[in-house]
Amino acid sequence: MDRSWINTSRISDMYEKGVEDFLEFAEWNGAGINERHYYPCVNCVNGKRLDIELIREHVLRNGFLKNYTTWTWHGEVLDLPYVSKTNQCEHSSIYSEDCMEDMICDIGEESFHQTHVYDSLKDDSLT
Numbered sequence: 001m002d003r004s005w006i007n008t009s010r011i012s013d014m015y016e017k018g019v020e021d022f023l024e025f026a027e028w029n030g031a032g033i034n035e036r037h038y039y040p041c042v043n044c045v046n047g048k049r050l051d052i053e054l055i056r057e058h059v060l061r062n063g064f065l066k067n068y069t070t071w072t073w074h075g076e077v078l079d080l081p082y083v084s085k086t087n088q089c090e091h092s093s094i095y096s097e098d099c100m101e102d103m104i105c106d107i108g109e110e111s112f113h114q115t116h117v118y119d120s121l122k123d124d125s126l127t
Helices: 013-029 052-062 100-107 115-126
Strands: 036-038 049-051
Touching: 013 052, 049 052
Parallel strands: none
Antiparallel strands: 036 049
C-alpha cells in the first residue's frame, strides 16, 4: 500500500484519502480493544487508544507520524529476518527470570523506547 500520503499536506485530497485508507486498514486488521485503537498522530505517538472517529480528527488536525510506515500497532505484520539460536543476544547467557533482556533484543532498542512497547512487554512477562 502506498504510504507517500503521510508526507503530503494535511489539507490535500491525497492526505485525506490516505487517512481513510489507514483507518479502514486499522478497523479490519488492528487489535482494537472495545473498538479503540492506538492513534498515530504526531502528538500522541501511538501511546493511547481512541475510537476511529477521534483518531480521524487527531490525524487530520495534528498530522500522521512521518516514520510510522509499517503499521505494526494496527495489524500489519513485520517481515522480520529469522534469528537462529546461535545469534542470540549477548545477555542471553545471563539468566533472568522474566527474560526482559531477550525481549528487548528481539524488538530492537529503538522500539523499546516507546513506552507502550515497554508496557506491553512488562504485561506479557507477568503472564
